[in-house]
Amino acid sequence: MEGVMMDVVLVCLGLVFFRLWWRYWSVTGGGRKNLPPGPPGWPIVGNLIQVILQRRHFIYVVRDLRPKYGPIFTMQMGQRTLIIVTSSDLIHEALVQRGPEFASRPADSPIRLLFSVGKCAINSAEYGPLWRTLRRNLVTELINPARIRQCSWIRNWAIKSHMDRLLKFDGGIVHVMSECRLTICSILICLCFGAKISDEKIKTIESVLKDVMMVTTPKLPDFLPVLTPLFRRQVGEAKELRRRQLECLVPLVRDRKAFVLESDNVEDENVRKIMVSPKGAAYIDSLFELEVPGRGKDGGRRRLEEEELVTLVSEVINAGTDTSATALEWALFHLVMDQKIQEKLYKEIVDCVGTDRSPYTDQQKPQEEVITESDVEKMSYLSAVVKETFRRHPPSHFVLSHAAVKDTELGGYTVPADASVEFYTAWLTEDPEMWEDPGEFRPERFMAGGDGVDVDVTGTKGVKMVPFGAGRRICPAWTLGTLHINLLLARMVHAFKWLPVPDSPPDPTETFAFTVVMKNPLKAIIVPRSSMSSTKI
Ligand code: HEM
Known part of the structure; x- marks a missing residue:
């Protein structure tokens, strides 16, 4: 009552x-006047009801509005003003040429603030000292080339388990997305905590973090924050999810801390067993030491607290798992559908690593170092397949929401500091002015003479495809993400031939699940290449 x-x-x-x-x-x-034009809205709710009534994800609504409203337009979503930028020139101007002006993030909803502990994450921090400290730490501690090389054993271990699991499917049906998610998530957990944990625990963490990602995508309360008190149920569910996230990850944080400090706790044999990276080699080890600005008393520096540590490692695991697994699923979709491309890729891999390095010489067990990281660097067709996958199926159709650091202008219109600036980067890769037959999957376009051969995926020289964003907020780990994809794809294609499931061909329909994934997840039949010399497939 x-x-x-x-x-x-x-x-x-x-x-x-x-x-x-x-x-x-x-x-x-x-x-306000001089905002970019946009679809007429209703009083108070703006375009919100029109979008909701379409019962489609926002990315598809924007795709349809672009031809009418062009390179820059406004959508009034309840209390939030969204400035949508779609043209290559304006995206390059804002993100690269005037990068610092557009490098901030908009205000967050109460639910997002709960998970980011008040914007204490690289992806959500405003452009300023906190963001700079956190980002610099990630880059030096996790992404620098020496550290990436030093951690290659983690990828070898996780990919070997991946191949062992696939081997059990011999001739059977593989669920590509779930297998790839598990493997990438286990690599990232090990990079973050220096710990090897059971597949069961990895699956629990992966599923809780996926829920976190889905709950923090914009929903009605984000657009009408004034009505947040009416959304008590959603806020309650989000708090319960945050409790589960902490329950999964705080024990790992504590175990690692005990290991790093060599406290009595490490007498615990189980902790010793799972902590496989030496002290100082895990991402979280650097976070224990880090003093962050703006969070201490009177805005000073202080060490990170347990909840903030959970947020920062969750961000890395989340940011790297879905994006890479999505790219792998789409890449394998095309390889299954087009066996000629698959065979061309297989031939390149065999030409590079030779046939002696068969993955099954060791009593039907895949070897650890069948294809090394320096091998994949030499595989130009593999790189072309992966780039074409990013072009044809960018995991995210928008980069994360940006905000201007102060009121400014773009394309002759005002961009207020409190607006969300949304860069619709997926359009660039569909634009027939920039790509020949953009709807076709054709890795050759990234080889000599192709229309994508000179593409700079970081967008610095110009934006033609920017799957990782561009400028100040570009994905700091794009080289690591690409390495995970290249390595997994090369090893999977080297070891197995991938075939469609008879009577159930792969369906390319897309759906939004934080990234843009296959609505009906890819299932494929795998046949070990080693068995094929005697059996004609
Ligand atoms: C294929 C894999 C990946 C793709 C396609 C991808 C894509 C992106 C995109 C589009 C953004 C937003 C850029 C913007 O807002 O302008 C981003 C940001 C970010 N990504 Fe990635 N990413 C990938 C892998 C990773 C991995 C492996 C990690 C961590 C190890 C990571 C960590 C981050 C972080 C922390 C940010 C926020 C950067 C900031 O706000 O300064 N990403 N990524």
């Missing part, structure tokens, strides 16, 4: 607010 009264009071407050806003709307004709 008390709850109902509360709702009535909140609805009344909402109505008063709506009345005030309506008056403001009627007087100003929709608010």
Whole structure:
């Protein structure tokens, strides 16, 4: 009963607010002037209801609006103003040429703030000292080339387990996405905590973190924060999820800390067994030491707290798992559908590593170092297949939401500092002015003479495809993500021939699940290459 009264009071407050806003709307004709044009909205809710009524994800709504409204347009989503930027020139101007001006992030909803502990994550921090400290630490401790090389044993170990699991599917059906997610997630957990944990625990962490990602994608309360009190159920569910996230990861944080400090806890044989990276080699070891600005008393520096540590490692695991597994699923989709491309790739791999290095010389067990990381660097067709996958199926159709550091202009229009600036980068890769037959999957376009051969995926020289974003906020780990994909793809194609499941061909329909994935996850039949010399497939 008390709850109902509360709702009535909140609805009344909402109505008063709506009345005030309506008056403001009627007087100003929709608010600030010189915003980019956009679809006419309704009073108070703007375009929000129109988008909801379409029952499609926002990325598809924007795709349809682009031809009408062009390179830059506005969508008023409830209280939030979204400036959508779609043209190559404007994206390059904002992200690269005037990078620092557009390098901030917009305000977060209460649910997002819960998971980021008040924007204490690289991806959500505003452009400023906290972001700089966290990002610099990630780059020096996890992504520098020496550290990447030093951790190659982690990839070898995880990919060997991956291949062992696939071998059990011999002639059977592989669920590509779930296998790749498990492997990449185990690599990232080991990089973060220096720990080898059971597949069962990895799966639990992976599933909780996937839920975190889905719950933090923009929803109704994000667009109408004034009504947040009405969304008590959603906030309650988010708090419960945060509790589960902490329950999964805090024990690992504590075990690693005990290991690093050599406290009595490490007498625990189990902790010793799982902590496989030496002290100082795990990402979290650097976070234990890090002093971050702006979080201490009176805005000073202080060490990170346990909840913040959980947020920062979760960010790395989340950012690297879905993106890479999505790319692998789409790449294998095309290899299954087009056996000529698959055979061309297989031939390049065999030409490079030779036939002696068969993955099955060791009593039907894949060897650890069948294809090394320096081998994949030499495989130009592999690189072309992966680039074409990013072009044809960018894991994210927008980069993360950006914000201008102060009111500014772009394309002759005002961009207010409190607007979300959304860069629709997927359009670049579909633009027939930039790509020949953009709908075709054709890795050769990235080989000599092709229309993609000079493409710079970091967007510095110009933006034609930017799967990792560009400028200040570009994905700091794009080389690591690409390495995971190249290595896994090369080893999977070297060891197995990938075939469609008879009577159930792969379906390219897309759906949004933080990244843009296959609606019906890819299933494929695998046949060990070693068995094929005697059996004709
Ligand atoms: C194929 C794999 C990957 C893809 C396609 C990808 C893509 C992206 C994109 C599009 C952004 C947003 C850029 C922007 O807002 O302008 C981003 C940001 C980020 N990514 Fe990645 N990423 C990948 C792998 C990884 C991995 C492996 C990690 C961590 C080890 C990672 C960590 C991050 C972080 C921390 C940010 C936020 C950067 C910031 O706000 O300064 N990503 N990534």
